[in-house]
Amino acid sequence: MKEKKLMKKGKRLDGRGKEDLRDITIEAGKLKRADGSAYLEWGGNKIIAAVYGPRECFPRHQRSPYKARLDYYYRLAPFSVEDRANPKPSRRGIEISKVSAEALSDVVFLEYFPNTTIDVYTVVLQAQAGTRCAALTAASVALADAGIPMKGLMPSCAAGKIEGEVVLDLSKDEDQCGEADLPIAYLPNKDEITLMQMDGDMTPKEYEEAVDLAVEGCMKVYEIQKKALKEKYRQFNEGGE
Amino acid sequence: MKKIVVPGEEIEDENVRTHVYRDNGKKYSMIHGVLYKTEGYSKIIPLTHRYMPKEGDTVIGIVESVKYGGCIVKLNAPYDAFLETREDYEIGDVVSAKVESVSEVKDIKLGNERKFHGGEVFDIDPSKIKRIIGKKASMVTMIKEKTGSKIFVGQNGRVWVKDGDIEKVEEVMRKIEREAHETGLTEKIENYLTGDK
């Protein structure tokens, strides 16, 4: 690991304070063919999410007469990282897809659509740390854009530890040189955590602090998600008839 | 009053009963939709949704395969339907029919069918069907008159059109689909149909 000073006078290298997110913009409904879609920029991350379904589930043996199956695909475009990514699904990508599908399955009312499948595809076009949270945040907007019933929008955000301090939303340098990263996904109206991973080294107290900070981050992301969905119909005349 | 709501948004209005769920004594929207509120009456209408077959709906389907005693019909829904019939059907035939039953696991049976001869079909967002038909069918009647086309709109969001200006019919319905939530829609569409001719 390179020696690097990541914090100076309480500020991070990119000028953020400990509890600041990078800039985030989300646009709902960017794609024509998909049933729902979202384009997201989060710091240097650029991500497209597309939802197809509920649609017929193939192969048949994967059908459930009780609920829809939700599949999630996380994919790095080959040019999204410095050293070209192999187009074959990686073990990392498969793991992220699995935990993300599980998080969303808890949030979508799957029981309304027995015997079907809902497919969520995300593509990272440009990666700059925190892609799984960014992809999941976009996916949640795309699901709402597809008209799929859900308990709520599900923001996602990470907290981490750099130079002994708990900070929000690690940048690429911080991710590479920091001491811990803890991504979560969160359902605001139920105050429940739907995804959680962590690597690094934290005291139980730091861990607790990081979870709280990540939840705070999620609440900010949540506001941006809501805005994206309302913006799509901005020509729509709110208020009087 | 009307307002855009997103999934998970708390709905305090007592009168809203559909597209909401309850949790811990509170009520939340489960979809991305529009909350309409008038005196003593409120509802959420989805901005878009997938068609889910309901008993009594009149739908348009396309025959996908012919089986003993009937055929499998595709509906623009996540489920195929079975049409019991003794008539001869071919793959690709377009029919209108009534949804007779929907089982718990979504086995769908159709009846009361009518076969269309010729014409074309296209799918639009089923949540916009009400606007496309209009109050007392005013919108669709106007489109028929201005384009000279025969039109049949299924509740599954599928439209059958024959004769007249078929392209125009699809074009104008796509416009309604996009602008369904704007005010003065009927007037706008009328201008659009007359202005272009």
Next chain:
Amino acid sequence: MSSERLIWNVKKEGIIKRIKEGQRKDGRDMMERRELKVTPGLIETAEGSSMVELGDTKVIAGIKLNIGTPFPDQPEKGALFTGVELYPVASPSYETGPPREQTIEISRVVDRGIRESNMINLEELCIEPGEKVWTVAIDIFPLDQDGNIIDASAIAAVSALINAKIPKYEDGDIIRGEYQKELPVTDTPIASTFSKLGNEIIMDPALEEEKAQDGRITIYTNDKGNVCASQKGGNSSFKRDEIKNIIKEAVKQSKKPRKELLKNK
């Protein structure tokens, strides 16, 4: 059969009938490309990139440069690779999994136009003959398939190459994000695809037209107005007169997009 496919079959007759009457859905002429929008440089992690919108069809292409060994028969030339991935964000009929023949055909057609036009001076990509050369990976990712993915992919790839830069290379290490010079580009090959529906021929099919087509021909032309690659696909055959006309139109209709791509250089 999918619901969409059945609808296209029902519509096919009407689409062909209207084309015979000289009408296309979006009001275009028979030999007219949809509006082309090119956004180069969207991806900072790539050495070159471009997003192309052809009507509502959207494709993004990215270029990655790496150090590799040259092919034994071309020890003084850099290497080139083109891959298209039909990932299911773009269409309900695309699937995950290993590439199918359709994907491979598109990749190879795009690759041929780039290679045969000699648009990249591969000799300039040699670092140490027989030992070390730059390898250029062109990765193409359709995002929205609204017809004619071939042309959109080909134009995106060429646009990304035109805007690509070679990273600095010092003491055996690539320094990403710092560049020594532009990729040596010498030509601007443009792909034009034509569909045959019944006996009618149209340029740049939109989705519905593509679904109704019986056959297609793609013609790649270079700066000189010569043909540098072509591909016929689909079950319908073409008359020699039809092919002559297609080539004439391809040459004529490539001028505008070529200008558009060079404008952004």
